[in-house]
Amino acid sequence: MRRESAMTKSTRCMALLLLVSVVTRGVFAVNDGMLPNGNFEQGPNEHELHGTRVMGQYAIPYWEISGFVEYIGSGHTQEDMILPVPEGAWAVRLGNDATIRQQLCVTRHAYYSITFTAARSCAHAEELNVSVTPDFGILPIQTVYTSSGWDSYSWAFKAKHSTVWLSIHNPGHEENPACGPLIDFIGIKTLHPPHHTTGNMLRNGDFEEGPYIFPDVPWGVLVPPMSEDLYSPLPGWMVMSDTKVVKYVDAAHHAVPHGTRAVELVAGRECALLQEVATAPGRSYRLSFSVGDAGNGCEGYLAVDVYAARATLKVPYESHGTGGHKRAELVFEAITNQTRVVFHSSNHHMKSDASLCGPVIDDVSLVAVHK
Known part of the structure; x- marks a missing residue:
C-alpha cells in the first residue's frame, strides 16, 4: 500500500477542517504555540452563564465542556480567597468530574507535547487527567512550585490518528462541586525526538x-x-x-x-x-x-x-x-x-x-x- 503523501494528508486535513467548521465545532490543525482560545479570553455569552458556571456544552469558543465548569475572571473571590489569573482576564475552573476538550488535526505517528498552566483552588489533593485517546496521564498538582500558585505542566503523546481529542479532566469529587483546579494557557508543540550525535x-x-x-x-x-x-x-x-x-x-x-x-x-x-x-x-x-x-x-x-x-x-x-x-x-x-x-x-x-x-x-x- 502506498504511503499517504504529506500533500494528500494536508489536503484531507483541510477538507475536514472546512467540513466540520460548517457544523458546530472545529477541528484545528496544530501549530506550535497556543491552542485556539487556549487562554480562554473568548468566553460564553451572558445567557450561557449561571453566575460563574458555564451552562452550555459549546459555550466556550473552540472548546467542548462537561461537568461542573466555571468561567473565572481575574480577581474573583471565593471564601475570602482571591483567584488570580496568570495572564489576561479569564481562566476556567474544573469542578467535580469536569472536562474541557478540543479536537485537533495532527500528523499520525508524530510526537507532541501539551503544555498547560494550572493552579489549585480549594480541594486538598487535586490532580488532573490529561488524555489523547488511547493515552492518558494522571498529573498530581498538590505541590506548588511558584509563589503565584500557578505552575505550567507538560504531558506528551504519540498521535495514533490524524484527528484526536485533547481532554483535560478533573476526576475529583469534593463536597463543594466548584472546588477544583483552575486552567489557563493551553499550548502544544511537535516533538522531534533526537538521535545520538557524533561525540555524545x-x-x-x-x-x-x-x-x-x-x-x-x-x-x-x-x-x-x-x-x-x-x-x-x-x-x-x-x-x-x-x-x-x-x-x-x-x-x-x-x-x-x-x-x-x-x-x-x-x-x-x-x-x-x-x-x-x-x-x-x-x-x-x-x-x-x-x-x-x-x-x-x-x-x-x-x-x-x-x-x-x-x-x-x-x-x-x-x-x-x-x-x-x-x-x-x-x-x-x-x-x-x-x-x-x-x-x-x-x-x-x-x-x-x-x-x-x-x-x-x-x-x-x-x-x-x-x-
Missing part, C-alpha cells in the same frame, strides 16, 4: 528539545514523572518519582549554561532525572555535564548527586542566585549492556519567597574512554 552517546543531552514554553510565562514548565507518562515531554530522558517533577527552563527567563534550554532539579532527592544508554561491560566511559543555578534567586550550597554503574559523584555549587555554572565529569566502568545515568539534587532548596528551586543541569555528554 546520550540523546538530547543539551535539553534543546522539550515541551513548549509560553513566552509570557516566567516560571518554566514542569515535566512529570514517567510512571505517569507514557511518552516523555523531554525526549530521551525519564523522570523518576512518585509525585515530584523536574522543571524545564529557558534562557529568556533563566540563566542557562549552554544553548537555550536546561533542567532545574526542584524536588531534592524525591525526584531523579535519568537516561538509559547502551554500553559495553568492562569498558570505561566519561560523563561530562554543567551544574549551576538558574539566576532565579536560588541561593546557597547547591549540590547534585550523579550515578552511573557503580560510580557516584557529588558536585557542589555555591550559588548567589544570579546565574553561573561549572563543568564536572564522572568516569565509570560499565557493568551491563545498559547503563543508567542518573542526576538528582542532594537537598531541597527554597527561594526567599518560599517557592521550591534547585541546581540546574545542562550540556550532558557521554563518550567512551579510549585506552
Whole structure:
C-alpha cells in the first residue's frame, strides 16, 4: 500500500477542517504555540452563564465542556480567597468530574507535547487527567512550585490518528462541586525526538528539545514523572518519582549554561532525572555535564548527586542566585549492556519567597574512554 503523501494528508486535513467548521465545532490543525482560545479570553455569552458556571456544552469558543465548569475572571473571590489569573482576564475552573476538550488535526505517528498552566483552588489533593485517546496521564498538582500558585505542566503523546481529542479532566469529587483546579494557557508543540550525535552517546543531552514554553510565562514548565507518562515531554530522558517533577527552563527567563534550554532539579532527592544508554561491560566511559543555578534567586550550597554503574559523584555549587555554572565529569566502568545515568539534587532548596528551586543541569555528554 502506498504511503499517504504529506500533500494528500494536508489536503484531507483541510477538507475536514472546512467540513466540520460548517457544523458546530472545529477541528484545528496544530501549530506550535497556543491552542485556539487556549487562554480562554473568548468566553460564553451572558445567557450561557449561571453566575460563574458555564451552562452550555459549546459555550466556550473552540472548546467542548462537561461537568461542573466555571468561567473565572481575574480577581474573583471565593471564601475570602482571591483567584488570580496568570495572564489576561479569564481562566476556567474544573469542578467535580469536569472536562474541557478540543479536537485537533495532527500528523499520525508524530510526537507532541501539551503544555498547560494550572493552579489549585480549594480541594486538598487535586490532580488532573490529561488524555489523547488511547493515552492518558494522571498529573498530581498538590505541590506548588511558584509563589503565584500557578505552575505550567507538560504531558506528551504519540498521535495514533490524524484527528484526536485533547481532554483535560478533573476526576475529583469534593463536597463543594466548584472546588477544583483552575486552567489557563493551553499550548502544544511537535516533538522531534533526537538521535545520538557524533561525540555524545546520550540523546538530547543539551535539553534543546522539550515541551513548549509560553513566552509570557516566567516560571518554566514542569515535566512529570514517567510512571505517569507514557511518552516523555523531554525526549530521551525519564523522570523518576512518585509525585515530584523536574522543571524545564529557558534562557529568556533563566540563566542557562549552554544553548537555550536546561533542567532545574526542584524536588531534592524525591525526584531523579535519568537516561538509559547502551554500553559495553568492562569498558570505561566519561560523563561530562554543567551544574549551576538558574539566576532565579536560588541561593546557597547547591549540590547534585550523579550515578552511573557503580560510580557516584557529588558536585557542589555555591550559588548567589544570579546565574553561573561549572563543568564536572564522572568516569565509570560499565557493568551491563545498559547503563543508567542518573542526576538528582542532594537537598531541597527554597527561594526567599518560599517557592521550591534547585541546581540546574545542562550540556550532558557521554563518550567512551579510549585506552
